[in-house]
Amino acid sequence: MGELLANVDPVEIWQATLDTLLMLGGSLLFTVLFGLPLGVLLFLTGPRQMFERRGLYGLLSVLVNALRSLPFIILLIVMIPFTVLITGTSLGVAGAIPPLVAGATPFFARLVETALREVDRGIIEASQAMGATPRQIVIDALLPEARPGIIAAITITAITLVSYTAMAGVVGAGGLGDLAIRFGYQRFQTDVMVVTVILLLVLVQILQSIGDRLVVHFSRK
């Protein structure tokens, strides 16, 4: 057993796991915080919606598409000056979170927009007929109706963020993916590679099953 996992340092693995979880938690929180309103805005200003604004929707769309088309590894580097500006450092977990949020927010916002479009238009019409304000329609009708879709969007985004964190090693953020690349790949320590990949797999599995359970719990159909 010791022979088999000769290069695996439990402390290092534990630290890497912690870094991954920190990056994931921090970036997911801000992604949802920024992405949800952005998704709602995309939906409301979209074609044939309550606040249709061709100009604004077009602008937001281009912005979102531009950020989504940029490879994450490039985003990570391009954003360094901005990251220093808001976190004071471009290194470590803190240095990785701004680019992770910037990479995942447009993606999540699109998923939210799609989830809102899935809500029956009749719900909006009925709410309007009841005398609801636009704010009430969004908060009391649209978001609760889209809740299963939004939870599924958060799950997909979390899993995407897990794979993004592997690249965050470039700015010295650490984490499981970074360990796999530096030790497992570059130093041919296959045992480290296998252990970290298994840990990432388990993490993704856990995220997916939590997400699935929440979707089922909140689906009343």
Place this chain on the structure above:
Amino acid sequence: MIELQQAGKTYRVDGRDIPALLPTDLRVERGEIFGLIGHSGAGKSTLLRLINRLEEPTGGRVVVDGEDVTALDAIGLRAFRRQVGMIFQHFNLLSSKTVAENIGLPLRFAGNTDKAGIARRVDALLARVGLEAHASKYPAQLSGGQKQRVGIARALATEPKILLCDEATSALDPQTTGQVLQLLADINRELGLTIVLITHEMDVIRRVCDRVAVMDGGTIVEQGNVGDVFLHPRHATTRRFVLEAEQVDENEQLEDFAHVGGRILRLTFRGEATYAPLLGRVARETGVDYSILAGRIDHIKDTPYGQLTIALIGGDIEAAQRRLGEAEVHLEVLRGEVSHGEGGAHG
């Protein structure tokens, strides 16, 4: 109560104007059930939505209780909409909320934060529509008829003066349709609520409406009391709806007529006259024979009516027709006399 003054709606699609509703005048009186019937695309759905401005009119005015609805700002419009309940073909309930939460929603939208007060009101509404046992269920757990009852309870939550029904029974089976229509009639009577409903089924009009407007091609082609319109339709569209409701094929009927001799009359009885033994008496006294070609005895709302298509053969046909004409019967001659022999030969 509700008045449309040259109100119309035109959509602009790819630079072309598509009229959905031509400039229309209409009056709906307080406390009545007013039906709008038409095929899809006739403009009835647009007309209904002009009343609570879910559709903005592109011309004319909508006046409700002396108030120009078309002139209201956003805040005024929301306050106005609380006085106008609406129910929908596909119910439009929130699947994420329980029955009780759905019914309480208009009260929350109105800014009511008194939870105990809302709960009491919801309980009363649940009792009103007979769903006391289903308060904590989700819409997906209910049948179509129950969902529409929730829709009705929700529409009544803010104690509106007007109820708009958008094809409210079109997604329901015939038995459930009857129950929902009965509930609407009860509400109309007990709460004095003015109801405007749209439908493509003449049977819905016949069962609950006081007055009806028939729509075709974005305009009202005929309107009046349901009894008059239903029993004596004038416009071709109206006739088609009536024949559909009675499941009569006009061509088949004409073919049937070819087999009988004599004079063919249609008699329409309304009210108590429906039950009078008129035909037998006239036949005895004038010596005519009659055969019944088609007939129906039913109700228009609460008024019984009968409509019989008969052939008079032999005897004193003129006297018989005169006697029938003097009675409380509406009489139409569908076909003049054909000689006995000719009719007999076919028969």
